[in-house]
Amino acid sequence: MIQFLSTVILAFIFMPGVLYKIPKGYPLIVIAGIHAVLFAIVYMLMQKYVFSNYVEGMSPAADGKVNEITIPAGMSNDDALKEMDKLSTPDKKDNDENDEKITAILSKLSVETTKELSKLSAERMTALVKIINAMDLDKMDMFVKMPADKIIEMIDKSLK
Numbered sequence: 001m002i003q004f005l006s007t008v009i010l011a012f013i014f015m016p017g018v019l020y021k022i023p024k025g026y027p028l029i030v031i032a033g034i035h036a037v038l039f040a041i042v043y044m045l046m047q048k049y050v051f052s053n054y055v056e057g058m059s060p061a062a063d064g065k066v067n068e069i070t071i072p073a074g075m076s077n078d079d080a081l082k083e084m085d086k087l088s089t090p091d092k093k094d095n096d097e098n099d100e101k102i103t104a105i106l107s108k109l110s111v112e113t114t115k116e117l118s119k120l121s122a123e124r125m126t127a128l129v130k131i132i133n134a135m136d137l138d139k140m141d142m143f144v145k146m147p148a149d150k151i152i153e154m155i156d157k158s159l160k
Helices: 002-011 029-049 077-088 092-107 111-118 122-133 137-145 148-159
Strands: 056-058 066-070
Touching: 056 111, 092 122, 092 137, 111 148, 122 148
Parallel strands: none
Antiparallel strands: 056 066
């Protein structure tokens, strides 16, 4: 939220006429270009020096507060994300195989089925991924031919 508000404030401040004036007679594209360059420079500096050790959470915790992660001094956001990836992905080879399975199945589904599955909640989508990862080739072929309502029914059964 802080990053969003600071970005809005920066965009407002760097509008022509607020903090600086451009002489009359310049085309609109030049004025917009100057605004874009000034905004981008200050935004990048702000991201690097102000928010480099601060990552906002994506969802509120049970107590209603936003989850925040503090990155140790000297560690960049990219390094922190790599460390978190190491903790959450125990074996890259298995993940690559699972990603290939999911991609293969989803590419063979009908457009209608794909549209229906795209409406699933995050919990149901996670269950679908687990179901696909547990399938062998024969079940994968059978799964691709199933209608969307049967797939959703299978997902709901797995969640119970």
